[in-house]
Each structure stands twice: as C-alpha cells, then as structure tokens.
Amino acid sequence: MIVYLDLLIADNFCADAALLYLAVKTVRGDVSMLRILLTALAATALGVGYTIFCLYYSVPAAVDIIVKYGVAAALPLPAAKFRKKSTYVLCSAAFVGYMFAFSGMLTAFFSRFTLTGKDEYSVNGVPSGIIVAGAVAFAFGAAKLIKKLSNRRKVLSLVYDCALWFKGKCVRAKGLMDTGNRLKTADGKDVAVISRALALRLLEDSMLTGGTRGEKIPVHTVNGNSFMTVFRIERMEIYCADRPNIIEDVAVGVSLHPLGEYDLIMPFSFTEDKNTQTGREQEHGSAQIAEKTSAKDESGG
Missing domain, CATH: 2.40.70.10 (Acid Proteases)
Known part of the structure; x- marks a missing residue:
C-alpha cells in the first residue's frame, strides 16, 4: 500500500475544516475560522498519525470504529463555543452526518491525483494547484450565493x-x-x-x-x-x-x-x-x- 503523505494531509485538513464549518453553521453556532482551522489542523495530525500507525500495526475493527467516531464526535467541541450541551450534541451529529455524505467525495477527488515525471500532481493533465484554487473559488462563490438566496428568502417572508x-x-x-x-x-x-x-x-x-x-x-x-x-x-x-x-x-x-x-x-x-x-x-x-x-x-x- 502506497500512501502519499501530502495528499493525505490535504485530504484530512480540507475535509475536517469544511465539515466543521458546515456543522457549526447548521446549529447556528458562533463561527470562528481560526478555531475551526486549528481544530482541523489538530485533527489532521491525529488522522495522519493514526493512519501511519495502522500501516505497521493491526487494530481490531471495534477499536478502529471507537477511535475514528469518538474523535469525530469530539472534534466540534474545540471548534466553536456552545451555550448548551444539546447544541454541541447536534453539532457532533451534523459533523458525523456530513462526514458520511461528503468526505468520501473529497477522498475520491484526492485519489485521482497522479505523480508525473516532474514531481507534480495532476488530474487528466491539469495541475493540482489550478484544481485546488478552482475548488476554493467555487466554495466561496457558493457561500456568497447561498447567503444572497437566504437574504432574499428573509425579504420575501415580509x-x-x-x-x-x-x-x-x-x-x-x-x-x-x-x-x-x-x-x-x-x-x-x-x-x-x-x-x-x-x-x-x-x-x-x-x-x-x-x-x-x-x-x-x-x-x-x-x-x-x-x-x-x-x-x-x-x-x-x-x-x-x-x-x-x-x-x-x-x-x-x-x-x-x-x-x-x-x-x-x-x-x-x-x-x-x-x-x-x-x-x-x-x-x-x-x-x-x-x-x-x-x-x-x-x-x-
């Protein structure tokens, strides 16, 4: 099994940051991008370290599930401030739900990268940097569009x-x-x-x-x-x-x-x-x- 650490780090960090942001916004929590990014960075370190550990040591399936989903349930706690325990529970549930729904797509996206002879990653000949920049631009554009539609809905309600x-x-x-x-x-x-x-x-x-x-x-x-x-x-x-x-x-x-x-x-x-x-x-x-x-x-x- 070949593991590209840079792709693994990018995959984990992007997925955790994006899904934590979605989960906190879902429960209308106080969003702090710095806290979300730091939490995603810590989760990436844990995730990459655990993946490398599993390459050399066998872990029982029950323990693997407890570790993965236990960490996933606890990640929203340092990512935002929650006034009620019920809000934190809902945020954890939303994060796990989004992880099932979306993180697989992100993993599949990063698995498409191939290493060229020039030590550059590309997908169908397109450099990875352009694809990542386009994905970031698409995410920001989608967020602005959703905000405009939400404001429009509020106006129409009056x-x-x-x-x-x-x-x-x-x-x-x-x-x-x-x-x-x-x-x-x-x-x-x-x-x-x-x-x-x-x-x-x-x-x-x-x-x-x-x-x-x-x-x-x-x-x-x-x-x-x-x-x-x-x-x-x-x-x-x-x-x-x-x-x-x-x-x-x-x-x-x-x-x-x-x-x-x-x-x-x-x-x-x-x-x-x-x-x-x-x-x-x-x-x-x-x-x-x-x-x-x-x-x-x-x-x-």
Missing part, C-alpha cells in the same frame, strides 16, 4: 398580497413590511408609502374630479429633507395565513422615488391583527350585556 379600497374601488398590490418606515401624519397615524403607479390606479377617478384631499408631511432621508403628499383611503386588506388583516382608515403617501418591485411599503404596526382585537372587544361587550341582563332577571326587574 412580502404580502394586499388590497386597497378607496371610494368603492379595489386595487391589488404587493406590499413589503418595513421596520424602517416610521412616517406619521400630523395626528400620529402611521403612513403606508405607495408607488406613483399604484396611486394613479387607486385615486385616478377622484383626482380627475378634484375630490381627493391630501396633506403634506416632512420626509427626512440621507439625501436631504422633502415633503410627501398623504391621502386617506377607506381600508387595506393584508392577506396572511387563512384570513386577511383588515385596517380601516389608512393613510397612504405617494413616494417621490420608485419602490422597485413592490407597490407599497407598509409600517410594521400593520402586522397587528386588527380582526382578533376587534373580535375580543365584541366578545367582551357581549359578555357584559349578558351579565347585566341576567342580573335584571334575577332581581325581577
């Missing part, structure tokens, strides 16, 4: 289908909940910002007849101060889960700039379930009326 009602006219729109929208009218009412296109569709009939009245509110941005025209509409329906959240008498302001792919930007206060609150108030009022009626019946009044 996007809702909405319906705006004004003087009997209903217009559908795509709205984004934004904690940064803190616009208020003079009387302290939260303002939903709508695009000019949506404003024209919603208010066009009233604008032509001059029946739409608005107020100017100040807007402070990084580009300076300006004013926004705010109108009142009858209600807004925000569709989430099995029923819409209905908000009456909504203040909407026409944006001075395009809103991109959204039709309106809603303040986060619009997430409050107005239907549930109103229903509880009605139930409470009905209960009070029932109590008064029962008291009158008992008194004979």
Whole structure:
C-alpha cells in the first residue's frame, strides 16, 4: 500500500475544516475560522498519525470504529463555543452526518491525483494547484450565493398580497413590511408609502374630479429633507395565513422615488391583527350585556 503523505494531509485538513464549518453553521453556532482551522489542523495530525500507525500495526475493527467516531464526535467541541450541551450534541451529529455524505467525495477527488515525471500532481493533465484554487473559488462563490438566496428568502417572508379600497374601488398590490418606515401624519397615524403607479390606479377617478384631499408631511432621508403628499383611503386588506388583516382608515403617501418591485411599503404596526382585537372587544361587550341582563332577571326587574 502506497500512501502519499501530502495528499493525505490535504485530504484530512480540507475535509475536517469544511465539515466543521458546515456543522457549526447548521446549529447556528458562533463561527470562528481560526478555531475551526486549528481544530482541523489538530485533527489532521491525529488522522495522519493514526493512519501511519495502522500501516505497521493491526487494530481490531471495534477499536478502529471507537477511535475514528469518538474523535469525530469530539472534534466540534474545540471548534466553536456552545451555550448548551444539546447544541454541541447536534453539532457532533451534523459533523458525523456530513462526514458520511461528503468526505468520501473529497477522498475520491484526492485519489485521482497522479505523480508525473516532474514531481507534480495532476488530474487528466491539469495541475493540482489550478484544481485546488478552482475548488476554493467555487466554495466561496457558493457561500456568497447561498447567503444572497437566504437574504432574499428573509425579504420575501415580509412580502404580502394586499388590497386597497378607496371610494368603492379595489386595487391589488404587493406590499413589503418595513421596520424602517416610521412616517406619521400630523395626528400620529402611521403612513403606508405607495408607488406613483399604484396611486394613479387607486385615486385616478377622484383626482380627475378634484375630490381627493391630501396633506403634506416632512420626509427626512440621507439625501436631504422633502415633503410627501398623504391621502386617506377607506381600508387595506393584508392577506396572511387563512384570513386577511383588515385596517380601516389608512393613510397612504405617494413616494417621490420608485419602490422597485413592490407597490407599497407598509409600517410594521400593520402586522397587528386588527380582526382578533376587534373580535375580543365584541366578545367582551357581549359578555357584559349578558351579565347585566341576567342580573335584571334575577332581581325581577
């Protein structure tokens, strides 16, 4: 059996570092690349040393399994900080699972290298350095892509289908909940910002007849101060889960700039379930009326 130590070291180090990083990220632990790299380096030393030991001495299968998987289960402990023991256990399980799923591919990749006459490693004539550099670039590119997709998913989780009602006219729109929208009218009412296109569709009939009245509110941005025209509409329906959240008498302001792919930007206060609150108030009022009626019946009044 021929063992190339440099390939064995590269195989172990790359696999341990990559899988430890994945395992820690899976349980949302505090990632420290320095700790992960140092842990991977220590694991590589242990792994290479154990492999060389097994070349000269026979190890029982049971002992081999205990050593390999015992070390694998313990590796995540120095690789990151864990606030709970259960998080560490999950991280160890994730690391072992990723090892079963991915490390075999990495081992197969390194086993493809062949030693040329110039003491250089290559795969199908391609120098190993180019392949490793390409693999590293691919890993970083994939990580950035996943991060962008994750951020996109977070944004989409705050996007809702909405319906705006004004003087009997209903217009559908795509709205984004934004904690940064803190616009208020003079009387302290939260303002939903709508695009000019949506404003024209919603208010066009009233604008032509001059029946739409608005107020100017100040807007402070990084580009300076300006004013926004705010109108009142009858209600807004925000569709989430099995029923819409209905908000009456909504203040909407026409944006001075395009809103991109959204039709309106809603303040986060619009997430409050107005239907549930109103229903509880009605139930409470009905209960009070029932109590008064029962008291009158008992008194004979």
